[in-house]
Amino acid sequence: MNKDALRRLVEERWTALEAERTTGERRLRVSQLPVDGDQGPLVVGVDHGGHRHLLVPVTSHRKIRPGLDGPVLLLRKRALEDEDSYQTYADLACLRDDLSDLFTELCVDVLEAATGLPENPLKALYRVLDRWKALFQTQEAPLGPEQLAGLFGELILLNRLLERDSSAHRVWRGPEGHRHDFSTGGTAVEVKASTASEGRRPQIHGLDQLEAPDGGELFLLWLRLQRTTVSGSGAGVVELVNRMLRLCDDEGALLELLAQVGYRPADADRYHDARFVIGEEQWYCVGPGFPGLTNAALVAAGVPISIMDVEYTIDLSGETPEPMAPGEVSRVMNGLIQESA
Incomplete structure (x- = not known):
């Protein structure tokens, strides 16, 4: 018809x-x-x-x-x-x-x-x-190199979650302004990606980014990325987006999240050269002994909290804190899926 x-x-x-x-x-x-x-x-x-x-x-x-x-x-x-x-x-x-x-x-x-x-x-x-x-959306400036690397890191994890559950985009909370990139309320994951060739030194934004959810757990995923060419190895930002759209059960909701971080499918041609190889991947449990400046730590030290817009860098290059084992990583991802159901 x-x-x-x-x-x-x-x-x-x-x-x-x-x-x-x-x-x-x-x-x-x-x-x-x-x-x-x-x-x-x-x-x-x-x-x-x-x-x-x-x-x-x-x-x-x-x-x-x-x-x-x-x-x-x-x-x-x-x-x-x-x-x-x-x-x-x-x-x-x-x-x-x-x-x-x-x-x-x-x-x-x-x-x-x-x-x-x-x-x-x-x-x-x-x-x-x-x-x-x-029809009513306005054009915005394209994402820069650091923004693309950060988005790539989050899309890597989101793709893995969507492979387990087609509704997993609902736990991607960073685009909505949540303090953690992925969160169900009980389990949260913060993703940090860097194109630096040495060290593991993620930048932390705010006093609450390394605070776990109330009564829950927080994990940090560290990715070292190497920029590559269109014809080279690795994966492209556009490829990851297209794959997620095939995997998810609500394309529109995912596209809205992408728009909130500045990525629109109409601009895909701008990003076809944005490809990365994952040179290193480490997961950490953000618990006691993990480096960080948080509201809870300041309160425990008796320091009045009267500062805002805090940004600082932590160093994970040494032997401590110790990265998580692969089995623990799988448990975390399964927990995100189960808690979001």
Whole structure:
């Protein structure tokens, strides 16, 4: 079915539903569409207030992306039940009747995308929402060499987590301004990457970056990176991003996180030469005896905390603190996945 046919179809279905008698405030008048996903057909609906809806069927345990909560569009999880069936949906609603024509175009784009991705129509929905959102995004300055190295380090860990769980991008908290790069509340990991050829001297930002979560554990991943060429060995930033988008179950949420650190797919051509080889990788448990300047240490020493914007460098080049064993590293990554479920 082409785009014009889809547009006529959804308009006809919405018009017919609007002509029906209204029901309870929490009820929807719905009509199935001839566009199928892995959990059944997509559905259009009209609620008690006359607002139009597009519903994408999902499994009951599927999480729906937060953040789209009006005043124009509302995206939430909704269950529809009748005498014979019970189905959970991602429910996209337009709360502005004067924008119904634009909502129709958005929904037609979703239906067209879902036709090409029947195994994951929710992913198709997110893709379309993100494309429309991109119309209003402004251009920003490209990432510099140090920023690219830091991003590469975080993407290395995120890829490993996504291999274990397609929802693991939810524990990547650094882009949102969290004090730790990865955190579940009980387990946190700070990633430090450097292109220096000698030493292990990560820079620490703030008095709380090396403080573990309350009642939890903090770990530090140190990576020594060597810049290489496009035709050389190693991995590229763009390659890691593309791989993550294939692995994750919510491309849009991941793209939003990337945008918050300054990376946008539209700028990918700028970063094709950004490739690195991992020359050294060490993991550390940030516990007693680990070097660092923290709020807790200052309080314990009786020093008043009246300073801000603290940055300092620690030296991990010696034999102490001792790096973690591979088995312990695996435990940490499994803990991040399990705690985020």
